[in-house]
Amino acid sequence: MADEIKSHLNERQWKAVSTTEGPLLVIAGPGSGKTRVIEYRVLHLIEKGVIPGQILLLTFTRKAAQEMLSRAAAHDERAGHVHGGTFHSFSYKLVGEFRKQLGFPGSLTVLDEGDAEEALQKLVVRLELGVGDTAFPKKRTLRAILSEATNKDKTIFEILEHSYEHLLPHAKAIARLEEAYAVYKREAGYLDFDDLLLLAVKLLRDKEVARVVGSRYRYVMVDEYQDTNRLQGEIAYLLAHAHANIMVVGDDAQSIYGFRGAFHENIMEFPKLFPGCVTVLLEENYRSTQRILNLGNAILETMPKKFKKTLVAARGEAGTTPHMAYFGDTEEEAHWIRSHIQFLEKKGMPLSRQAVLFRSSYISIPLQAELTKHGIPYEVFGGLKFYEMAHVKDVLAYLKILANPRDELSWSRVLLLIPGVGLKTADTIWNHVKRENGAASNLEWGNYPNGVRALVETLHLAAEESKPIQDRFDVLLSYYTPVLKQKFDDWPSRKNDLEVLREIAGYYNDLHSFLADCAIEPPERRQKRKEHALTLSTIHSAKGLEWDSVCLLGAIDGVLPSKMAFDSEEELEEEQRLLYVAVTRAKNDLALSFHLEGGRGGFSLHRLSRFLEEEEVFAALEHRDYSERRAREQAVWNDGTDGVYEEDEVEY
DNA sequence: CCGCGGAGTGTTTTT
DNA sequence: CACTCCGCGG
Numbered sequence: 001m002a003d004e005i006k007s008h009l010n011e012r013q014w015k016a017v018s019t020t021e022g023p024l025l026v027i028a029g030p031g032s033g034k035t036r037v038i039e040y041r042v043l044h045l046i047e048k049g050v051i052p053g054q055i056l057l058l059t060f061t062r063k064a065a066q067e068m069l070s071r072a073a074a075h076d077e078r079a080g081h082v083h084g085g086t087f088h089s090f091s092y093k094l095v096g097e098f099r100k101q102l103g104f105p106g107s108l109t110v111l112d113e114g115d116a117e118e119a120l121q122k123l124v125v126r127l128e129l130g131v132g133d134t135a136f137p138k139k140r141t142l143r144a145i146l147s148e149a150t151n152k153d154k155t156i157f158e159i160l161e162h163s164y165e166h167l168l169p170h171a172k173a174i175a176r177l178e179e180a181y182a183v184y185k186r187e188a189g190y191l192d193f194d195d196l197l198l199l200a201v202k203l204l205r206d207k208e209v210a211r212v213v214g215s216r217y218r219y220v221m222v223d224e225y226q227d228t229n230r231l232q233g234e235i236a237y238l239l240a241h242a243h244a245n246i247m248v249v250g251d252d253a254q255s256i257y258g259f260r261g262a263f264h265e266n267i268m269e270f271p272k273l274f275p276g277c278v279t280v281l282l283e284e285n286y287r288s289t290q291r292i293l294n295l296g297n298a299i300l301e302t303m304p305k306k307f308k309k310t311l312v313a314a315r316g317e318a319g320t321t322p323h324m325a326y327f328g329d330t331e332e333e334a335h336w337i338r339s340h341i342q343f344l345e346k347k348g349m350p351l352s353r354q355a356v357l358f359r360s361s362y363i364s365i366p367l368q369a370e371l372t373k374h375g376i377p378y379e380v381f382g383g384l385k386f387y388e389m390a391h392v393k394d395v396l397a398y399l400k401i402l403a404n405p406r407d408e409l410s411w412s413r414v415l416l417l418i419p420g421v422g423l424k425t426a427d428t429i430w431n432h433v434k435r436e437n438g439a440a441s442n443l444e445w446g447n448y449p450n451g452v453r454a455l456v457e458t459l460h461l462a463a464e465e466s467k468p469i470q471d472r473f474d475v476l477l478s479y480y481t482p483v484l485k486q487k488f489d490d491w492p493s494r495k496n497d498l499e500v501l502r503e504i505a506g507y508y509n510d511l512h513s514f515l516a517d518c519a520i521e522p523p524e525r526r527q528k529r530k531e532h533a534l535t536l537s538t539i540h541s542a543k544g545l546e547w548d549s550v551c552l553l554g555a556i557d558g559v560l561p562s563k564m565a566f567d568s569e570e571e572l573e574e575e576q577r578l579l580y581v582a583v584t585r586a587k588n589d590l591a592l593s594f595h596l597e598g599g600r601g602g603f604s605l606h607r608l609s610r611f612l613e614e615e616e617v618f619a620a621l622e623h624r625d626y627s628e629r630r631a632r633e634q635a636v637w638n639d640g641t642d643g644v645y646e647e648d649e650v651e652y
Numbered sequence: 653c654c655g656c657g658g659a660g661t662g663t664t665t666t667t
Numbered sequence: 668c669a670c671t672c673c674g675c676g677g
Contacts, residue, residue: 061667088667113666134661138671193667260666360664382665422654520667540665562664578665 002047005040009033016247016280017041020048020219023240023274024247025267029311030296030584031287031546034249035068038221041247042072042079045219052081056217058236060224062086062521064544068223083217087232088193088520091200094213095191098203104189107404107512110519111185111192114388117143118409119190123180129173137167137174146178150194151229151261188406196520197231204238214242224544225250226267227257233266237273244274253300253309254581256540258574285311287546289319291620292583292590298616299580304573311584321622322583322590324555324612328627333595334370336626337551340591341376341534344549349589351377353548355535357582359560359575363553364536371534382538387522391484391494392501396518398476402463403511405438417483420449454479469514470506477502539582550586555579555594557607579611592621 006014016026016037028034038057046052059065065084072079092110095102111119117139123129130136137145141164149159156175160168167174185195203209220240222228225248228236240246248270255264271277285293293311300309327333341354358364361383371378386392394417397410404410408430415426425448433440440456458479462472477498484498485491508514535547539560554560560582561575583590596606612618 086667134672138662196667257666259664362663385666420654424653538665559664564664574665 002044005044005047009036009040010284012280012282012284013037013040015278016282017044019247019278019280020045020050021245023244023270023277025270025277025279026247026249026282027267027279027309028249028251028282029285029309030251030254030581031285031311032282033284033286034223034282035071035544037282038068038223038249039072041221042069042082043076046076046078050219052078053083054216054218055082056090056220056239057082057084058087058090058220058222058232059084060086060227060543062089064223086521087200087228087235088196091196091235092191092516092520094203095196095199098209101206101209102199102203106189106406108189108191109400109404109407109410110196110516111190111409112387112519113143113193114393115190115409115519116192119184120146120177120181122409122412123177123184127173127176127180129177130170136170137164141167142174142177145174146181147194148261149178150198151231152263153230188408189404190407190409193520194231197229197235201231201234201238204235210238210242214239218243218245220246222246222248223250225270226252226255226264227262228266229257229261230263230266233263241274244276246274253303253577254543256543256574256578256581258570281309283309283312284314286314287587288313288584289315289317289588291319291321292586292588295322295590295617295620296580296584298614298620299576299583299611301616302611302614303576303580319588322586322592322620324608324621324623325591325593326623326625326627327593327595330366330595330597331370332627333553333593334366337367337553337591337593338370338374338376340551341549342374344589349548350532351534352532354551355537355542355545355547355549355585356551356553357537357539357542357585358553359539359562359578360554361538363559367553368536377533378536379533380536382541385522386497386500387518389494389497391488392497394483395473395476395480395498395501396515398459398462398480399473399505399511400515401459402472403515405433408434414455415452417487418449418451418455420451425449465511468506469508469511470502472511473502473505539578542585543581546585546587548587549589550582550591552579552582552590552592555592555609555612556597557610558597560609561611576611579609596627 005017009017013033013036016024017040026034026037028037042055042057045055057065057069062085065086069079069082069084095108099108120142121139124139124142145156145159145164148163149156152159156178157171160171160174184190185192191199204213217239220236222236236246236248248267250267252264252267255262258264271279288296290313293313296311300311325336327336337356341351344354345351356364356367364380368378368380387396394413397413400407400410401414411430411433412426415421415429429440429443429448429452432443436442441460443452443456445453458475462475464472481495484494488494505514560579561572565571565575592612594608612621
C-alpha cells in the first residue's frame with residue numbers, strides 16, 4: 001500500500017509523508033501539494049497501524065481540516081476518525097474537559113470578537129474612562145491592544161510604546177480596563193478567543209495534564225504554521241514535546257495574519273525547538289502556468305525578508321500573460337470583470353472554477369450589484385458574516401441566556417429590544433437578575449414597561465431543557481418576530497435567515513455546543529452549497545484555495561496595500577505577501593484590475609499598487625487601459641460577441 | 653429616562 | 668456612506 005501512496009507523490013512529498021517519527025518541518029510554496037501531503041500522510045500513518053484517534057490535525061479554519069480529512073477518508077474511511085480542527089476549537093474542548101481544575105464552576109460562554117468589543121465598551125462607560133475625550137481609543141482599538149498584549153505576553157505599556165505611541169497618554173486607563181475586563185469575564189463565565197488559547201497553554205503547562213493529553217495524540221500535525229501566534233506555537237510544542245512526533249507545514253512568504261498576532265518566528269525557530277528536525281522544501285508548483293508563476297516570483301523577488309525560494313513550474317505551459325486592466329471607476333471595472341467571467345464561462349470554464357478576490361469586502365460591492373443584475377450566481381466569503389448580523393445576534397442572545405444566565409451582555413442586548421427600556425432600566429433589571437443568580441421571575445412588574453414581563457415569561461418557557469432545541473427556538477422566534485418586523489424594514493429576508501439558523505440548531509442536541517460553535521466555528525449556513533456559483537472572496541479567506549481563473553479587484557495603492565498600512569514597514573510587508581497569496585491562487589487565467597477611487601472625503605486613490613510598480617513585477621503583466629472610451633466599446637461587445645479576448649482562444 | 657434626529661467622523665483582514 | 672455620539676423634546 002505504501003507504493004500506492006508513493007505513486008501519487010514526488011520525491012520530496014514522499015519524504016514528508018514517510019517521515020512519520022520525530023519532528024518534521026515542511027516549507028511548502030503555493031501549489032506545491034501541501035494538502036496532498038497532509039492527506040497522504042494521514043493515510044500512511046493509518047496504514048502503518050496508527051489508531052486514527054491518536055492523530056491530531058490542527059488547522060487554521062474548520063473548513064481546511066474537514067477538507068483534508070474528507071479527502072483522506074475517500075481513500076480509507078478510517079481517516080474520518082482522525083481528530084481535526086482549529087486551535088480554538090481544540091482549546092475549547094480542553095478547557096471544557098478540565099474546567100474544574102481551572103476553577104470554572106458555572107456555564108461558559110465564548111465571546112466572539114464583536115462581543116468582546118461590546119464588553120470593553122460597557123466597561124469603558126462603567127469606569128468612566130476617557131469621558132469627554134474624543135481622542136480616547138474606540139472599542140475596536142482597545143480590543144486590538146488587549147489582544148496583542150495577551151498574544152505577545154506583554155504589558156499594555158509595552159504594546160502602546162511599540163505600536164500605538166500616540167495612545168501612550170491613555171496607558172493607565174487602558175491598563176485599568178484590562179484588569180476590569182479580566183474580572184468581568186470571570187464573573188460572567190466569558191471566554192474570548194485569546195482566553196481559549198491562554199487557558200489551553202495554562203493547562204498543558206501542568207505536567208499531569210500534558211501527560212494525559214500528550215499521550216492521547218501520538219502524532220500531531222499543524223497546517224499554516226506561519227500564521228500561528230505565540231500561544232498556538234506553545235500549544236503545539238506542549239502537546240508534542242514528549243514524543244516529538246510533530247509535523248508543521250507552512251510558507252513564510254504567505255504569512256498574512258500578523259495583524260492578529262501571528263508570530264512568524266514560530267516557523268523559523270521550529271528546528272531549534274525540536275532538535276533533530278527534518279526539513280523538507282516543496283517548491284515545485286503544480287498549480288499555475290509559467291507566466292503566472294513568473295509574476296509570483298517577481299513579487300517574491302521584491303520582498304525584503306524572503307526565505308530564499310523560487311517557484312518552479314511543474315506544468316510546463318507558458319499560458320497567457322496575467323492582465324493588468326485599468327478602469328476609470330468601479331462601474332467600468334465591475335462591468336468588465338463580469339463580461340470577462342461570462343466570456344470564460346462561454347469558453348467552457350464553469351463559474352465554480354472562477355474566483356474574484358479583493359483586499360477588503362467593500363471593494364466587491366459594485367461587482368455584486370452587477371452580478372445580481374445579470375443573474376450570475378455567486379457566493380461571498382469573508383467580510384460580514386451570518387453570525388455577526390444584528391438579527392442573528394439577537395436570537396442567539398436569548399439562547400445564550402438560557403445556556404448561561406450570568407451572561408450580562410446578552411441580557412443587556414435583549415432588554416434593550418423592549419420598547420421603553422433603555423440603558424438605565426436594562427442595568428437595573430440586570431442587577432436584580434445578578435442578585436437572584438440569573439432568575440428574573442420576582443421582579444416588581446409594575447416598575448417596568450410591559451415588555452419585560454413578556455420577555456421573562458418567554459425565557460422561562462424556552463428554558464425547558466427536556467424539549468428539543470428547535471422547539472425552544474420556536475418559542476423564542478414567535479416572541480422575536482414582532483420585534484424583527486418593527487426593527488428592520490427588510491425583515492422578510494432576515495426572517496429567512498432565522499429559519500436557516502433554526503435549521504442549523506436542529507443538528508445539535510446540546511445548546512452549549514451549538515452556541516460555542518456559533519462563535520468559534522460557525523456551522524455552514526447553507527445545507528447545500530451553490531454548486532455552480534462564482535466565488536467572491538477576501539484574499540484572507542482564499543488562503544490555501546485555487547481556481548482556474550482569478551480576478552484580483554482593486555490593485556490600488558491604498559487598497560492593496562491598504563492605506564492603514566502605509567506608515568508601518570511590517571504591515572506593508574504583510575500587504576505584499578497578501579498580493580503574493582492572491583496571484584498564486586490562479587491556475588490558468590489571472591487578471592488584476594485598477595480603478596480610480598472617487599475623491600470621497602477629499603481622499604482619492606489614483607496610483608497603481610506600489611508592489612506592481614516594481615520593475616520586474618510590472619514587466620510580468622500585460623497592461624491594458626479600458627477606461628472611458630474603451631469601456632463604451634465593451635458595452636457593445638457584451639451584447640453578444642466576445643471582443644477583447646480574440647487572442648486568448650483557449651479551451652479549458 | 654427613553655428615543656429620535658442631526659452632526660460629525662473615519663473606513664481591513666479573522667479564529 | 669454607515670455608524671457613533673450628543674443634545675433635546677416628550
